[in-house]
Amino acid sequence: MSGVPAVVLVSGGMDSCVTAAVAALDHDLAFLHVSYGQRTESRERRAFEAIADHFGVRLRLAVRLGALARIGGSCLTDESLPVPEADPGRTGVPISYVPFRNTHLLATAVSWGEVLGAKRIFIGAVEEDSSGYPDCRSAYFEAFERVIEAGTRPGAAMKVKTPLIHMRKSEIVRRGLDLGAPLHLSWSCYQAEEEACGACDSCYLRLKGFSEAGVRDPIPYRLDPSRPA
């Protein structure tokens, strides 16, 4: 370990849980959780704290962004827009897209990282086999690194690490299992907080990943996850 912490964005979902396990291989960890008025924010916060406890992370910061819920435009932050069931044939940007959300997350990570002296920001974004969100593409993260270079103090520039970006969900499950990531502590569902709904986009992708990896997802589901997807 370098003694210089890497900032890891930990939503509490499966992808950030595995990303934390990857970051832990080579770095001391600083865990950042950003909630933004999404439906399941208290459940995600619990997952964040549990994953941080698992990794023994002392440097942790949980902040709440009020702006995104005020702005709306997404079924995750606007209660008047229902969370749709997953539809694998659907194309385009889904209604769960929170406009430009990852820029808020990265901005917070970089501000904190600049004060901590961090050199790496880890985020568990997945481009393929995933959401269709424009701010989850590698081109976006590459462009963001240029903003960090131009917009921080001399010598403060941080790299953005996206170790899962080109993985399929099943590969993420397997990588997590290989690294001993605490997948049982993670939470991915977009709409429920006690038992995952099993029907939203996020549950669909997670269950598909476990199914293709040939492993049973350890978290509780309202719908039986062993049914055909």
Add this chain to the structure above:
Amino acid sequence: MSGVPAVVLVSGGMDSCVTAAVAALDHDLAFLHVSYGQRTESRERRAFEAIADHFGVRLRLAVRLGALARIGGSCLTDESLPVPEADPGRTGVPISYVPFRNTHLLATAVSWGEVLGAKRIFIGAVEEDSSGYPDCRSAYFEAFERVIEAGTRPGAAMKVKTPLIHMRKSEIVRRGLDLGAPLHLSWSCYQAEEEACGACDSCYLRLKGFSEAGVRDPIPYRLDPSRPA
């Protein structure tokens, strides 16, 4: 006017006040104010509302970012770090720099702009004759436009307009006077809320601008602004 609003970041300071006047020449206006726990946030909010009233802006959004005060690292957000008096000979990034702040502001503007269908974001950043903040340089804003292109919905890309970026402070004062910008409603001081201190970096630059423009600043100062700078 196009009917499509431009989002204008309005802190309430002189530069954003003049920027709003420039934007008003060609656009309907949507005013965004982001406070972040800075010392003078309630005074700046009052200036924002007064300037919005002046321009008759109906679309206005004022949000508060808790994260930057939690993160600290700046005399504007950390009460344990005193606001220094201006020192024109000082080089480097000043202690009033709030790490990566403008990225939080632009992220909020883009999220709101994406929901509004805006095509322009205006920000009153000044590169020369100014603060030395890394996130006020044109290279930073150019890099940020690439992030908007990569990280928003197809067709949503917005341009970032920085009409003051290469102006001297005295040119900003003159441009504001030419456009009838309500400079008497603006507030720039970093540390005081009733009478501007006249001594901080921001007061120094503002007073220097008025002095070089040969005009008296209409706002109240604790120190006499007619003294030699």
